[in-house]
Amino acid sequence: MKITHYGHACVLVEIPGAEGSTRVLFDPGTYSQGFEELRDLDLIMITHSHPDHLDSDRLAALITANPQVQLVVGAGSLAALNNPQYPEPMREPQHVVVPGEKISLHGVEIVVTGGEHACIHSALPASENLGYLLDESVFHPGDSFDEVPGSVELLLLPIGGPWMKIGEGIDYLRAIAPKTVVPIHQAGLAAVHQNMHCQLLKNLAPENTTVLVLEHATTQHISH
Numbered sequence: 001m002k003i004t005h006y007g008h009a010c011v012l013v014e015i016p017g018a019e020g021s022t023r024v025l026f027d028p029g030t031y032s033q034g035f036e037e038l039r040d041l042d043l044i045m046i047t048h049s050h051p052d053h054l055d056s057d058r059l060a061a062l063i064t065a066n067p068q069v070q071l072v073v074g075a076g077s078l079a080a081l082n083n084p085q086y087p088e089p090m091r092e093p094q095h096v097v098v099p100g101e102k103i104s105l106h107g108v109e110i111v112v113t114g115g116e117h118a119c120i121h122s123a124l125p126a127s128e129n130l131g132y133l134l135d136e137s138v139f140h141p142g143d144s145f146d147e148v149p150g151s152v153e154l155l156l157l158p159i160g161g162p163w164m165k166i167g168e169g170i171d172y173l174r175a176i177a178p179k180t181v182v183p184i185h186q187a188g189l190a191a192v193h194q195n196m197h198c199q200l201l202k203n204l205a206p207e208n209t210t211v212l213v214l215e216h217a218t219t220q221h222i223s224h
Helices: 058-066 074-081 165-178 191-204
Strands: 002-005 011-015 024-027 043-045 071-073 101-103 108-116 130-133 139-140 154-158 182-183
Touching: 002 182, 011 139, 043 058, 071 074, 074 130, 154 165, 165 191, 182 191
Parallel strands: 024 043, 043 071, 139 154, 154 182
Antiparallel strands: 002 011, 011 024, 101 108, 108 130, 130 139
């Protein structure tokens, strides 16, 4: 398996299969850079419609440049894409999913988790958030620490945001105990706090979990 982090919640995962790798891009949002030139994408998966996870204009350009790509979204994200200037596969994606749904795309088994974004403040309205578990191996939770319906080898773990504190992220990591954890959702943290949070993960991770901090837009091979 290959993984590339384009900053914040945007991650490219290349999952090997019998007919070649499936290239899956999560959450190309406003805080992320470098994904714009990606080609030969198979799936783009959006956890929710907040701009740091969904940059509609750059997503439109990406879909135009990858006409074969399939877009996976929830109803909340679909509403954010209802703009006639966007390409039709973006306004009317093939896959509008709900929590608990299981689908198979490009040979990858996908379980949709979650449902609601973690609470930022009780005065704010609730909003949608989906997590995606791929092949009982790769899990992107979006912006919530929901229960995972299966085993996880690679956890993409948020480490900073107005809805969380790092202690919650550490507890989530320890509960799931994946083989590898990659810190994400860090763009809102100063560099010194990014480093501190990653070091806390390394100090407090389960014994058999590797904390892998990725350099921006640098592809890393992970044993699968």
